[in-house]
Amino acid sequence: MNRYAKDFPILDQEVNGHPLVYLDSAATSQKPVAVIEALEQYYKGYNSNVHRGVHTLGTKATDGYEGAREKVRRFIGAASIKEILFTRGTTTALNLVASSYARSRLREGDEIVISPSEHHSNLIPWQQAAKATGATLKYFELEPDGTLDLDKAEKTITERTKLVAIAHVSNALGTVFPVKELAAIVHRHGGVLVVDGAQGVPHLQVDVQDLDCDFLAFSGHKMMAPTGIGVLYGKESLLESMEPVEFGGEMIDYVDWHETTWKELPWKFEGGTPIIAGAIGLGAAIDYLENIGMDAVEAHDRSLTRYAVERLSALEGLRIYGPLEGRMGSVTFNIEGVHPHDVATVLDADGIAVRAGHHCCQPLMRWLEVTATARASFYLYNDESDIDRLAEGLQKTKEYFGNVLG
Template sequence: MNIHAIREQFPILHQQVNGHELVYLDSAASSQKPRSVIDAMRDYYEHSHANVHRGVHTLGSRATDAYEGARAKVATFLNAKDIREIVFTRGATAAINLVASSYARANCQPGDEIVLTAAEHHANLIPWQQVAKATGAILKFIPLQPDGTFTLEDAAATMSSKTKIVTVSHMSNVLGNVNPIKELVQLAHEHGAVIVVDGAQSAPHHKVDVVQLDVDFFVLAGHKMCGPTGIGVLYGKQALLAHMEPVEFGGDMIEFVDLHDATWNEAPYRFEAGTPIIAEAIGLGAAIDFLESIGMEEINKYVTQLGNYAYERLSEIDGLTIYGPTKNRSALVTFNLDEVHPHDVATVLDTYGIAVRAGHHCCQPLMRYFDVSSTARASFYLYNTEAEVDRLVDGLIQTKEFFGHAIR
């Protein structure tokens, strides 16, 4: 990978923050956008903007072709069998909520089990809490190891004949570990359960093959993979989507409407009520083009190496605690400096132009598991460099020294 050439394609990176060259280490929250994505969305608005699907005029046809072309790109990106298995949503959170509200509420009964972990992002926890309250289903949590990961043996022991849904993250936004999804899928299917995979963190870095993994549902967020905000994807097996009821109603999701009743369009359109997220879908398609021009295998190799380098460098700092496993990590490091609040760490780093995330990372149960209220997190993507990791280390050492003097 030619990192210099890649960085040149991201306009936002070429600026100073607080008198220092920007070091953006918050891609797990939201990645930056290459010029090709920005240009694709601008081109749509300047030359092809119209509503999709029903217009027969030229602009409507252009817009429809671009929108549905983006759906085809996502299907190819995930190796879905059919473009009808790709539903556009407002984000990964909306995609999980769609499965919870449509599939889970219709298929869960009192006493049925929904299996997940305490390491899930709130977006993959709260919707299932609401399903359990509405249906009488029971949430069961796979026990965590001291480093926050789980074993397949514990996963198997947690499932039973009553398990209807298993839902886990592919890659943790706090721990950086990649979960054994293929093996979990096999366990879930052995119990007759469907599996929902939160791929918000994995899709930007890994080649995801939904057929090879045999997942039932998979979600991703466009803004974490060089695409725009406001666009996400739900992949669902066609046989499942075909029997799911829509949760939003209005234009374009219908087949026939009478004064007192209506019938629904086929999937995915029955789940895309109203004017779709057209420009954002086009931007996501351009992001996929950009990522695939580099190669997902190359991206994964590079960010994994960068994450390991960061783990090693930060491990050299006395008084710094790193959370998560020592192996099988990806492109982020979550940590705390002794006696310094994570928000103070992030604030001081920002004075050096270094952007990191501080807080509970929408994982409050996992924070409590580690007996902390919050942590700092540095996350890396294809445009970051080892030199930027070195700047992070220098910034943390200076932060430690500053607060050490202040404490004394």
């Protein structure tokens, strides 16, 4: 067990009579004691609504909630808390951009460009925006290993391209896309860049001002925070120009019989009682990551991914999808002749948790010419011994189905 695993109580258990090896962090990460205790302290000690009350508990809850916003701002290098909106997660954040920004600006003949490897949450909102506005949805051409050639990408982006949306790190391929370079290309053509940071922010040092992306969406639960909390970063000038899509309490300034005015950023986009405990938990997760240092987290996760690629590449009959070098956080694979669901089931019998399916990337599966894949994904609480257990489990799986099918 590595030095950080002791901070994660859930990992200290057996599954099916074997020590748990959790390799599904791309779906959701485990939570350290510090995050669990932050939630407990909120609910036990100062559970209250925010912003409205002047009593002691309300003030403390507001301080915790808004303090978490400042932690997020610092963590991703935003210029102001006005650029940090709390949402339910990456999906909600991306839909907010599609509904409030894209639909009000796109016209017939405009273009939206995405990659074939996008998660459904960064694909379907743009399909719907294109249908609603008459814009055209286009796709980058990926290289055979799932990477993006910037020269080819630049030829895909035209003067009609108003918006480009892409993941920083592919959830299914582990590809780290060159979003900073892509932002420069998009901006030269007058468009905006939307980045799905769900798999990038937990593993990489992210500075939105350095990347120069226009929007960045990510989820707390993939970076050791609770489920149900996420963030949309947007450049202040863009958010100022956008209209809210949810209306009610919290987000209003003044309500008359027939007209209403909105609060200033970021609160005009946060209607209703917000996700207070989730935000406080996200703040605690950021504290935990910053105490380790995101440079150390990134170095660990890159090293472990390289080791996993090396170990799994040595298994005969196993095919890895995506780049063999430079990927981050996961290895996606299939064993010849064995359905990935069967692979995951056999591994689970040995206490090893991996993902199997289309990973919310059905168009990518068609591009790969498969129906599904298995995926092992890692975080800072994993180490090489976990990868060794995985490799041993996969060898056992091969031998079992070889005997059954042989």
